[in-house]
Amino acid sequence: MSNQLSALLEWCIANGIFIDSQIRIGSDEQGDIGVYATDSFISPKQTLVRIPKDAILSVRTCSLAGFIPFNPYGLGAQLSLSMALYAEMYGAIVSKLHSCVVKSFPLSFHRLKCRESKWFGYIDSFPGEMVDLPIFWGLDVNSQDALEALDWLTGTEAGKMLHGKNEDNLTKLVGTLSISESSPFILLRQKQEEIDNFYYDIAEPLLSRHLEASKPTLMGFHRAFSLVSSRAFLVDAYHGLSMVPIADAFNHSVDNQIHLESDYNVCPECGSLHECPHDRDDVTDVDTKPGSPKNAEDAHDSCYMMVTNAGIPPQAEIFNTYGETLSNSQLLNQYGFVLQSNDNARLSWTMYHIVQHLVVELFSLDWFPNQERRNIVTYMFQVLSALEVEEVESLLSSQSDLIYYEDTKEEHFFLKYEGLSHPLWAILFVLATIRYRHCNGNVDLDPGTLALQTLKLQTTLEALDGNDEDEEQHGNEALSGILKGSDKAAVDILQEIGSLCIALCDHRLRNNGKSDSVDEDLFKLLDELPPDNTRTRLAVSLVITERSILKSCLAGWQSLTRHVSSTLHDLG
Numbered sequence: 001m002s003n004q005l006s007a008l009l010e011w012c013i014a015n016g017i018f019i020d021s022q023i024r025i026g027s028d029e030q031g032d033i034g035v036y037a038t039d040s041f042i043s044p045k046q047t048l049v050r051i052p053k054d055a056i057l058s059v060r061t062c063s064l065a066g067f068i069p070f071n072p073y074g075l076g077a078q079l080s081l082s083m084a085l086y087a088e089m090y091g092a093i094v095s096k097l098h099s100c101v102v103k104s105f106p107l108s109f110h111r112l113k114c115r116e117s118k119w120f121g122y123i124d125s126f127p128g129e130m131v132d133l134p135i136f137w138g139l140d141v142n143s144q145d146a147l148e149a150l151d152w153l154t155g156t157e158a159g160k161m162l163h164g165k166n167e168d169n170l171t172k173l174v175g176t177l178s179i180s181e182s183s184p185f186i187l188l189r190q191k192q193e194e195i196d197n198f199y200y201d202i203a204e205p206l207l208s209r210h211l212e213a214s215k216p217t218l219m220g221f222h223r224a225f226s227l228v229s230s231r232a233f234l235v236d237a238y239h240g241l242s243m244v245p246i247a248d249a250f251n252h253s254v255d256n257q258i259h260l261e262s263d264y265n266v267c268p269e270c271g272s273l274h275e276c277p278h279d280r281d282d283v284t285d286v287d288t289k290p291g292s293p294k295n296a297e298d299a300h301d302s303c304y305m306m307v308t309n310a311g312i313p314p315q316a317e318i319f320n321t322y323g324e325t326l327s328n329s330q331l332l333n334q335y336g337f338v339l340q341s342n343d344n345a346r347l348s349w350t351m352y353h354i355v356q357h358l359v360v361e362l363f364s365l366d367w368f369p370n371q372e373r374r375n376i377v378t379y380m381f382q383v384l385s386a387l388e389v390e391e392v393e394s395l396l397s398s399q400s401d402l403i404y405y406e407d408t409k410e411e412h413f414f415l416k417y418e419g420l421s422h423p424l425w426a427i428l429f430v431l432a433t434i435r436y437r438h439c440n441g442n443v444d445l446d447p448g449t450l451a452l453q454t455l456k457l458q459t460t461l462e463a464l465d466g467n468d469e470d471e472e473q474h475g476n477e478a479l480s481g482i483l484k485g486s487d488k489a490a491v492d493i494l495q496e497i498g499s500l501c502i503a504l505c506d507h508r509l510r511n512n513g514k515s516d517s518v519d520e521d522l523f524k525l526l527d528e529l530p531p532d533n534t535r536t537r538l539a540v541s542l543v544i545t546e547r548s549i550l551k552s553c554l555a556g557w558q559s560l561t562r563h564v565s566s567t568l569h570d571l572g
């Protein structure tokens with residue numbers, strides 16, 4: 001066992017962390033830590049680790065508690081916790097600690113020198129290097145691999161995540177109401193710029209005031225951020241995002257056997273799980289001192305726990321999941337690694353991009369007057385409500401290779417191997433419907449009913465489209481019959497959805513990865529890349545996945561629309 005690992009275990013004992021003897025913390029030759037079962041089979045519902053709440057490192061427990069702004073979630077929470085961690089890693093806190101062995105802090109990432117932090121044994125077990133997150137690749141200006149990798153990330157999901165913390169807002173329907181050059185959404189700042197600004201504006205002044213002997217550095221802060229990004233847990237409403245010793249020693253798998261249990265809904269003022277003075281309106285200063293919860297009753301009050309949710313064979317590695325739906329792009333950005341195979345691969349669009357790109361750039365604006373933008377929101381609401389029935393869910397899962405049912409109430413505009421998410425299909429339907437109305441004297445129609453008709457028509461046609469050659473003749477006759485018996489609006493709108501989808505995917509394909517590389521054989525490129533160009537290899541593998549999803553979607557919709565067009569043509 002490495003020195004760091006034994007120091008970590010000693011530190012755990014000293015800080016009241018319970019680790020069941022059925023598991024062991026191990027490390028490989030590279031020093032990467034993982035958690036393994038020992039000799040016995042471990043059954044589900046067993047608590048294998050208990051971490052006292054005061055052993056975690058959060059903005060509430062750190063040496064600079066009270067000075068660091070609390071942010072409940074998101075980038076703000078990551079930045080605040082990075083500052084808390086950085087303070088523990090690199091300095092002696094004047095107000096709490098009076099001596100420090102660190103006289104100067106070297107720029108290179110050496111092992112920690114400051115033994116005074118309460119979390120020293122824990123922090124010292126972290127990887128010695130910065131976690132290799134794409135967000136910092138651009139700073140490695142002498143690395144051709146980094147620059148090449150960033151080039152490949154252009155237009156990919158991972159590339160989009162490097163920009164703009166506000167990206168999520170773009171998916172909100174209301175975003176479409178304010179599409180203009182001056183939209184705040186266009187002014188997204190790079191995430192890395194956000195981190196650096198936080199460091200210079202908030203972290204550096206505060207840390208300089210409190211760190212006795214060493215001067216904080218941006219590079220040190222980046223390392224703290226990379227550790228927070230790849231290890232922190234959102235534990236509860238009081239501590240927020242936190243570093244949780246031993247819970248963070250488990251590696252990730254989608255099929256996890258263990259998970260963290262914590263009660264999120266504690267008092268945000270004092271952390272109490274029970275009734276506390278903050279529940280009352282007439283609270284006084286004396287009552288409100290933060291601290292351990294009163295009326296402690298069981299382990300949930302004072303500890304976070306790692307509890308098994310599946311059986312674990314002897315000697316097997318035990319995995320947590322960092323998120324069941326995380327794609328490789330998300331894993332790479334947040335944790336610096338990807339999985340060999342990942343069923344969560346997907347491309348996403350925002351409402352802004354779909355509307356702006358399809359309507360403004362690809363098609364002329366003449367069929368899309370300003371007042372129609374308001375209709376997008378109304379129609380979308382009606383269509384999503386109409387699709388929110390069990391019948392649609394089972395229809396899509398059994399009879400469509402082009403659309404899947406996305407189990408969410410959000411507008412998630414995704415494309416996966418399974419096809420378009422139903423909200424993405426819905427927005428294309430809405431745009432197609434607006435165009436149909438525009439071309440047909442603004443006829444009155446009910447978008448919800450028409451959406452169901454169009455969807456049923458599509459799944460029926462998909463079933464025919466899959467027929468082999470022997471059945472082609474029969475299929476063509478059936479197709480003619482179906483089209484003749486279908487509502488004209490549904491047929492026209494389905495064709496339009498196809499055109500919009502093809503345009504959307506084709507545009508994405510051409511702008512995905514390094515410029516002008518759309519026809520390049522990326523498997524050959526991977527074979528030829530030196531093995532130590534790890535970042536470029538990662539980036540190219542993401543591009544391969546995204547292009548393959550896009551091409552399979554394009555092929556499906558091209559086939560469907562081609563058959564419909566030629567049959568309509570034959571029908572005259």
Ligand SMILES: C[S@@+](CC[C@H](N)C(=O)[O-])C[C@H]1O[C@@H](n2cnc3c(N)ncnc32)[C@H](O)[C@@H]1O
Pocket residue numbers: 031032033034126127131230231248249250251252253335336337338
């Ligand atoms: C919370 S830590 C897990 C413990 C970590 N292995 C360690 O050495 O401390 C998360 C980091 O572990 C690594 N990791 C976790 N799961 C992984 C996986 N399935 N494949 C590759 N690396 C993984 C990544 O480097 C990630 O940033």
